[in-house]
């Protein structure tokens with residue numbers, strides 16, 4: 633797998649001897665394009681992510697993204713159907729064929745609610761959040777961290793099952809920092825790969841001798857929960873105003889007094905978003921709390937992943 637790619641005619645591509653028709657563009661980023669394609673044989677829709685690899689390092693990063701997808705087989709982590717690297721005219725593209733998740737990103741769902749002046753019911757928040765925690769636990773249990781968890785990197789299927797995507801920033805959870813030079817390398821890497829308004833406090837000013845671990849994701853997880861409750865991330869406004877997110881994350885998160893969600897959910901949020909990583913809980917604990925809240929809420933479907 634991963635070698636046989638050809639562009640056979642306008643509007644169709646072949647990966648691993650299977651033909652796919654281009655349907656429409658889904659998204660475009662700085663160095664990647666995502667298109668909706670249809671399998672010629674199975675009639676299924678897929679998302680084709682094409683990453684432009686401008687140098688050897690970018691190619692290696694795309695290869696790592698492929699390997700991260702292949703490492704997991706879990707309903708809350710996006711799987712990889714096929715992949716290929718195309719080299720032509722000195723340019724390399726990585727092609728990742730992914731299952732198409734119809735409802736789009738969690739962020740797009742939250743944006744729609746905000747535009748309607750509506751909000752997400754607590755039981756729906758708990759159902760989606762539980763699935764996100766479940767996917768994240770699988771990643772952490774294998775000794776890895778996602779590093780860029782945010783509502784635009786969570787897809788939702790038609791049953792509201794969340795699927796973690798964009799595994800391009802993922803790496804080994806435990807990073808031992810020995811000295812100021814290594815600290816600066818980790819900090820620079822985080823500045824590039826971990827979205828600022830979801831970035832854990834310890835990644836803004838990496839200490840010269842410390843351990844960075846999977847609890848960076850727990851901070852981002854808290855920001856995702858906040859976003860589901862308030863329909864914007866806790867530091868989105870600070871970032872948009874040009875104020876310092878690095879400074880803001882040192883203070884305890886403030887939950888607006890207008891927040892109408894249960895005390896239990898608000899307390900869960902506060903206990904996740906702890907500035908000191910040593911005092912931040914693990915995802916297993918968070919998952920237990922979510923299940924406990926669900927069992928106390930009569931309208932919640934507890935059987936969903």
Ligand SMILES: Nc1ncnc2c1ncn2[C@@H]1O[C@H](COP(=O)(O)OP(=O)(O)OP(=O)(O)O)[C@@H](O)[C@H]1O
Pocket residue numbers: 658659660661662663664665666679681710730731732733734736737784785787797798800
């Ligand atoms: N499997 C999929 N199903 C449906 N939509 C998808 C899928 N994969 C990607 N998309 C859409 O394409 C967008 C970009 O995907 P992705 O985050 O993987 O690319 P990226 O270039 O790494 O993005 P970013 O630079 O924002 O991190 C997503 O936000 C989503 O809207």
